[in-house]
Amino acid sequence: MLAILKRELSAYFNSAIGYIVLGIFYFFSGLFFFLSCLLSNTSDMSGVFGNMFMIVLLLIPIITMKSFSEEKKQKTDQALLTAPVNLFEIVMGKFLGAFVLYAMCVAIFIVYTLVICCFTAPNWATIFCTIFGMLLLGSALIAIDIFISALTESQVVAAFLSIAVALFISLIDVFTNITNSQFLINCINAISFNRNYLNFTHGILDLSNVVFFVGIAAIFIFLTIRVFEKKRWN
């Protein structure tokens, strides 16, 4: 697993993808931080974190689009699947590789927090809670997008499908406006990524939100393993 994780990270930084992802994330988070904290003279970063939701949704498909599609195209999956490692280790290696790159993106918030420290005492609880929430949101999306990448041999198809899923996730809250059924509204709220994420940005650490993201990540890691098992048996 560690070997695959190491290879994933070196692949990100041997190509331009690692730098592009870091650049986009740092640029937009910096812009939002400047606009909503520095210009408005506030230490409250919840606005920045709220805006980053959309950026994260659209950025993670770029991180994961190559994960398995490229392996299938180059036939390197044959090397992985005939090596003495099990499927869980392979999929987790890929997942953690993408997660570490994402965590490097999120780490920039430590710098922003230090900037706030220069002016005033930051709200540590909110900041740590939000960074934690952002990592959880990322892990769920990475698992979904790695699953999509395992379905196709084309990284372009993987990227487009992942972005389509991301757009659906961002629009899911809109559906609450078109129904009067309280039951449906509750269901939509329960599976809304935005709602589950926003609690973190307000400094609320709710176990159900944590379970939601961890559960999604676990389900899609499991499904990715199943994709390869099915391929082997068919």
Add this chain to the structure above:
Amino acid sequence: MVEVKNLTKTYGNIKAIDNISFTANSGEVLGFLGPNGAGKSTTMNIITGYLSSTSGQVIVDGSEILESPKETKAKIGYLPEIPPLYPDMTVKSYLEFMFDIKKVKLPKAAHIKEVMAVVQITDVQNRLIKNLSKGYKQRVGFAQALLGNPPVLILDEPTVGLDPKQIIEIRNLIRGLGKKHTVIFSSHVLSEVSAICDRIIVISGGKIVADAKTDELSTVLSGQGQLLLEVEGSSSAVSSAINDVYGVKKVNSLGNNRYAVDYDNTIDIRKGVFRALAKADCPILEMKNGGMTLEESFLHLTENSNKGGKN
């Protein structure tokens, strides 16, 4: 060393391989020969655990691939038809990665250096794989299969697309590897398999149609021998004399005092023919073996089985 028992793989209604059984012994170079699409790669993919069989067993050195996949996979070095290379890595970093995922217990730097020396890629170790020529890529593929000194090597058409010089180099490499490893090697080129292998399995339409030592293959395949003779004397006297010899099936007169004699290949008829013709006072001017060449038998076999498959 490698035991394959009643292996079958079906894709929907199509049988890619059909009840294949064979054994590759320790230290043997086994050639897997068959036309394109015969089921060679499918069989190899099942032995290495990339695909699962519909039914049947693969036992490598005592462990079964589905029951103990990790243990079994560690005993096999596999070079698939398209070498599984990451183009964005250097040769050395790629081999280090493969060393890690194969969980090899040997000293890392020394072992990789040794393997690179065996396949002669030491001089390109710091180059990106995408910039290498096809022959070098093939050798890097070889190198990853050799990591960890696995007792069994499975090589799927390792010489396809190489130039003649590279083909000879790769052949010599396989021959050298056969001394230390059990090698199963596939090809659709007959001359190549007969040049390298101790034993040949011919597979066609998903079935094994022949399994024999390389030098015996032609007689085993054809099922009968042929003797070509030039004999002085009347053709009727010669024909009747030879026809009386035990083991002779048919005498064909080719004209010009030449004859082709079909016989049962389990019996050596040469002495009998000599005595019979001496008795009939017909001197033998020339006698030679006219059995089918390896190519002829191979074509004969694979064509026959294809016809059978269509019926």
